[in-house]
Amino acid sequence: MVSRWRQRLARRLDPAAQSVQQQPAPEPAQLERPEPSAWPIVCHQFALRMLSLVEQLRPEMDHLELHEDDAATLERLYRVDHGITRLRRVAGYLQILSGADDEQLTGYRSSLVDVIREAESAIEHYKRVNIGRVAELGVVEYAAKDVAWLVAALIDNATAYSPAAVVVSAHLLDNGGIMMRIEDSGIGIDPRRVENLNAVLAGAVPDVTDDIARHTGFPIIHRLARKHGIRVRLASRPGAGGGTVAMVLLPPELLCEMPPEFPAAAGQGRHREASWPRGVPSAPELHGAHLSLIQRPSGGRTAPPETALPRPELAPRSSRPSSTPSAQPSAQPQPRLAPQSPLPAVATPDNPAQTTKSGLPRRESQSLRTTSPLPAPLADGPSDVDYGDDPVELGGGGEQPSVRPAPRPQARSFAEDLDSFTAGVNAARQRSAPPVADQPDSIPEGQPR
Amino acid sequence: MMPNPWVRPYVLTAGRTRTKQRLLVETLVSVPRYDPQVAASLLPESRALYELAGRTMSIAELSAHSKIALGVTRVLIGDLAANHLVAVHATAHSDRDNIIPSLTLERIRNGLAAL
Numbered sequence: 001m002v003s004r005w006r007q008r009l010a011r012r013l014d015p016a017a018q019s020v021q022q023q024p025a026p027e028p029a030q031l032e033r034p035e036p037s038a039w040p041i042v043c044h045q046f047a048l049r050m051l052s053l054v055e056q057l058r059p060e061m062d063h064l065e066l067h068e069d070d071a072a073t074l075e076r077l078y079r080v081d082h083g084i085t086r087l088r089r090v091a092g093y094l095q096i097l098s099g100a101d102d103e104q105l106t107g108y109r110s111s112l113v114d115v116i117r118e119a120e121s122a123i124e125h126y127k128r129v130n131i132g133r134v135a136e137l138g139v140v141e142y143a144a145k146d147v148a149w150l151v152a153a154l155i156d157n158a159t160a161y162s163p164a165a166v167v168v169s170a171h172l173l174d175n176g177g178i179m180m181r182i183e184d185s186g187i188g189i190d191p192r193r194v195e196n197l198n199a200v201l202a203g204a205v206p207d208v209t210d211d212i213a214r215h216t217g218f219p220i221i222h223r224l225a226r227k228h229g230i231r232v233r234l235a236s237r238p239g240a241g242g243g244t245v246a247m248v249l250l251p252p253e254l255l256c257e258m259p260p261e262f263p264a265a266a267g268q269g270r271h272r273e274a275s276w277p278r279g280v281p282s283a284p285e286l287h288g289a290h291l292s293l294i295q296r297p298s299g300g301r302t303a304p305p306e307t308a309l310p311r312p313e314l315a316p317r318s319s320r321p322s323s324t325p326s327a328q329p330s331a332q333p334q335p336r337l338a339p340q341s342p343l344p345a346v347a348t349p350d351n352p353a354q355t356t357k358s359g360l361p362r363r364e365s366q367s368l369r370t371t372s373p374l375p376a377p378l379a380d381g382p383s384d385v386d387y388g389d390d391p392v393e394l395g396g397g398g399e400q401p402s403v404r405p406a407p408r409p410q411a412r413s414f415a416e417d418l419d420s421f422t423a424g425v426n427a428a429r430q431r432s433a434p435p436v437a438d439q440p441d442s443i444p445e446g447q448p449r
Numbered sequence: 450m451m452p453n454p455w456v457r458p459y460v461l462t463a464g465r466t467r468t469k470q471r472l473l474v475e476t477l478v479s480v481p482r483y484d485p486q487v488a489a490s491l492l493p494e495s496r497a498l499y500e501l502a503g504r505t506m507s508i509a510e511l512s513a514h515s516k517i518a519l520g521v522t523r524v525l526i527g528d529l530a531a532n533h534l535v536a537v538h539a540t541a542h543s544d545r546d547n548i549i550p551s552l553t554l555e556r557i558r559n560g561l562a563a564l
Contacts, residue, residue, distance in 0.1 A: 065518050069474065071466040072466075074466040081459060082457070108454065110453040114453040114456045117460050
């Protein structure tokens with residue numbers, strides 16, 4: 001019901017709104033009143049307005065930057081652009097924390113490289129982010145922005161505490177998912193704290209409290225991860241300059257193939273060949289001209305130093321002999337084929353038949369979003385998910401997150417609330433139907449509500 | 450397919466707008482020795498420019514064909530040139546003495562006549 005939804009929002013955000021935004025303290029009487037606070041809704045509304053404003057500004061920036069020939073002016077434009085892009089992330093995070101995150105039905109399908117670069121665009125120290133090896137896959141429309149924002153929170157955190165460059169890479173796993181790695185070389189996090197963080201991230205999403213309101217990064221990561229069944233895990237490398245590795249596991253159903261981004265150029269290349277997955281076969285060493293070529297003027301190649309990892313078993317298993325790049329695509333699991341199977345399980349009581357008369361599977365008019373067996377691998381209790389020390393799980397060994405049942409008693413989305421709301425309305429309508437049917441002319445349709 | 454509009458241009462160049470070499474809109478660029486492995490190792494924009502420059506083109510043409518903003522094209526080509534992946538041809542303005550050679554004048558005349 002809407003009232004319950006509002007109450008939940010109020011619980012989540014009211015303390016945050018008061019402590020962070022320095023709002024005038026509400027009168028005690030106001031706190032005791034059972035009525036839900038309006039703050040989450042206010043925050044959501046303002047976040048939406050801000051997002052809409054920056055969406056209007058972006059094409060203007062694009063236009064200004066496109067033909068600008070003067071280096072100094074362009075630099076200024078970049079700074080303004082950077083500010084607008086960071087504003088967008090702030091507004092987006094406010095929207096997420098307000099708990100009323102809109103179901104994303106549209107969006108931009110985005111290659112993994114672009115997801116990482118969208119995240120880079122929205123953080124302060126983007127110049128200190130290097131892109132390592134990245135598999136040539138994309139993220140589906142409804143999740144691309146959220147994945148970018150999740151990565152943005154992680155690299156924002158990493159660059160804030162690491163003086164050296166942060167390396168982001170994305171590797172294909174055996175189960176068809178992707179593991180993104182965000183590696184920094186900062187002072188690292190205390191191992192016990194890392195354990196705690198991992199336990200929290202594996203558990204249920206907590207409400208927004210005063211403490212969370214001060215450290216918004218992980219609550220954002222937690223919410224976004226839960227929303228899409230993404231798993232996030234941190235590992236601290238011991239020793240000076242060891243730094244921290246954040247691992248983001250994208251389930252196969254969030255991934256898709258990408259068409260070539262620059263078809264105009266593709267036809268012109270003399271020997272263009274499939275380079276899938278890019279970077280996994282060892283490319284020739286150039287003087288700083290590898291993947292990081294367009295990233296940093298001075299920096300050399302910055303492939304993740306996986307051999308230096310204290311837990312080498314965490315390294316992705318997508319590394320393959322470099323000699324057989326052309327044979328790889330067929331050998332790979334096809335991620336977009338994965339999540340199609342258990343459609344019949346969602347047959348409604350109204351429509352129990354799962355096959356048509358001709359024996360074909362009956363189609364259910366439901367959105368892909370809900371029918372795909374979203375695994376919610378972050379289960380509701382820490383005990384349910386083994387985020388522990390079993391590295392095989394993270395390495396993507398035999399685990400298939402998509403097969404696991406997904407009990408989500410607590411994590412009800414806005415859409416689910418809306419569904420139960422409409423179901424309730426329908427039930428009420430049915431209950432009041434008989435008297436209406438007896439006197440069809442006396443009560444105009446629609447009135448019983 | 451529409452590229453992700455929130456990948457901002459400053460990220461593609463790490464905020465840089467200048468290049469070591471002077472690259473004007475009319476500066477011609479070519480690829481002396483195309484290497485598909487190199488192409489595969491480049492990020493999408495650099496790869497597109499590297500492949501386009503297989504036919505000698507000006508900076509302005511490269512930008513227009515790839516739909517990559519001029520300022521980004523310039524910096525990416527500058528990086529490719531710094532790694533000797535593309536060759537930058539001398540132009541009238543990039544030469545130290547600011548004299549336009551007669552050959553260039555002839556090319557301009559021919560170009561105008563062809564319009």
